Amino acid sequence: MPLTPSQRSTREWPLLVLAVLLIGVIVFPLWQNYAQEQTDTWLTWPPERWAKLLLGPEQIACYVCFVWSAFIFLGRFFETRRQRHAFSLGLLSTEEGTRILPEDARPLQRIVDQINTQYGPFILANMIRAGLSKLALSRSSLDVRETLKTQADVDLGRLISSMATMNYLAWAIPAIGFFGTVRGLAGSMTLAGQGGEQLRIATEHLTIAFDCTLVxxxxxxxxxxMIHTLQREEESLVIDCQQFCLEHLVNRLYEPVLSAGGVGHGPGMLPGGMIAGSLPERGGR
Structure with a gap:
């Protein structure tokens, strides 16, 4: 499905590289002159210090939540890529000049069902099927357009609601870290005002508190x-499905309207050039 220049998203990664280069040119000379000695202490940490930073009980719990969310992200991300394969399966004809009559709805629906059963399920196929089913019943392009919009809202709502686990995990990770922070601060406060070995233990508790928060x-x-990337991909998928249906289904619907003399006018046109569906309903007025 070709995109116009206004539909193409902004290339964000080149902008990120540009931002990193710009900040690097400004910050790196300042870092060499003023902050290098302070940051060198990180490089001289012994393995035991790195183990305390990365392998506390709260950190391990955070790793479990993070890996769980990463698996969910990868599964849904690849599913979104698979869904985009539907655009190349020929669910609808993309040839110029193609017209779709209400009588074509049922045969086209059977073709879509066959492809969806063989390769799917696909959001695009379900959207097209809903539109064709409405076309066969109402024979109105306006009703088809409204049905497609409703189906897109349903699909998008289902995708948003299924993000609940990832949203919870994204909240749980810092919550677990703060739990470790509170535990470390509480242990340190119980030893406040004491010296010798107790002071060293209190310092270790403070280290635990800040390590948990950092990780x-x-x-x-x-x-x-990952969550925002996935949301953008899924929302773009639904929008592209709507655009595909608009271009290759709604805009190609042929609604012949007969005049009083039985002469047919253009697709969706009434005598005098009025668009079908634009006149107010008659009866009781």
């Missing part, structure tokens, strides 16, 4: 990026 927030950033 949890880092994983949360990645999880939220």
């Amino acid at each position: 949890a927030l880092g994983l949360s950033l990645i999880a939220m990026f």
